[in-house]
Amino acid sequence: MAKQDDQLNQSNLSIRPFDPTTDVDDLMVWASDDQVTQFCSWDTYTSKDQAVEYINNFVLNHPYYRVICLNNRAVGAISVTYNTGNDKCRGELGYVLASEYWGRGIATWAVKAVGCTIFEERSELERLEALVDVENKGSQRVLEKAGFLKEGVLRKYCIQKGKTCDMVMFSFLSIDVPQM
Ligand SMILES: CC(C)(COP(=O)(O)OP(=O)(O)OC[C@H]1O[C@@H](n2cnc3c(N)ncnc32)[C@H](O)[C@@H]1OP(=O)(O)O)[C@@H](O)C(=O)NCCC(=O)NCCS
Known part of the structure; x- marks a missing residue:
């Protein structure tokens, strides 16, 4: 749900490598939230040890x-x-956001930012793809807003939380990057 009182100021947003000295507790916030992990392949973390092992x-x-x-x-x-x-021409995108910050355009900003820079960082990459559960409407909307093309539904494609899921395939190509 969009938070009406919370205008997104993009200058406050950034993307950087994970810092194990400062970011562990923050990762635990989203990794321990059932709302966040609902459509993820992994189970909700119940202890910080799990987060440390994952990191x-x-x-x-x-x-x-x-x-x-x-x-x-x-x-x-x-x-x-x-x-x-x-298969080196393609990479798979994944993203997750703490639920407190949903609905402010943050994920869309991040997906666009990565889409616009990843092909320069990785010259052999020509295609960025994302697979989203058909029921994960918010994530599909993020990809649409970020300029990804919905290519189709892969039926009974993978098992998540014990349930076989239909997944929507989205793609964004190097030639889709807006030229400045
Ligand atoms: C998916 C996720 C990353 C979206 O993050 P976010 O910062 O809230 O996304 P944005 O605010 O940029 O955009 C969300 C859009 O989805 C829409 N949306 C959210 N829930 C929706 C729903 N149930 N049905 C339809 N649209 C929905 C929002 O209205 C918004 O679209 P709008 O700007 O046109 O109104 C976040 O919800 C999340 O981390 N979910 C759990 C993990 C996950 O699913 N990751 C992706 C795995 S493929």
């Missing part, structure tokens, strides 16, 4: 895991998972 085993080794910051405080995360070999 050490996944986040810090990830080639593109960034936190979305409001006034330099992490309020969410966005990642691009790269492929190798003949």
Whole structure:
């Protein structure tokens, strides 16, 4: 739901690498929230140890895991998972935002920001794709607003929280980046 009293000031937003000295508790805020993890493949965290393990085993080794910051405080995360070999032309986008900040355009800002810079950072990349549960209307709207193309529905594509899900495939190409 949009928070009417909360105009988004984009100059307060930034994307930066995860900082294990300052961001662990902030990550725990969204990772321990059932509302946030509803459409994610992973289960809601119930202890900080789980977050620390995830950070050490996944986040810090990830080639593109960034936190979305409001006034330099992490309020969410966005990642691009790269492929190798003949699939190196495409990467998969993922993102998550603490529920307190939903409805202010923050995720749309972050997806646009990554879409406009990722192809320069990774020259072999030509396509950024995102797979969204058909029931996750908010996330689909984010991708539409960020200029992604809805390509179709992949039926019974993956299992999330024990349920086999239909997933919507969205894509954004290097040639879609607006030229300044
Ligand atoms: C999806 C998510 C990232 C969106 O973040 P956000 O910052 O609130 O997104 P924005 O404010 O940029 O845009 C949300 C849009 O979805 C719309 N929306 C939200 N819930 C909706 C719903 N149930 N049905 C239809 N539209 C909905 C909002 O109205 C807004 O569109 P608008 O600007 O045209 O009004 C956030 O809800 C989240 O972290 N969800 C849990 C994790 C998740 O689903 N990640 C994505 C996995 S693919």
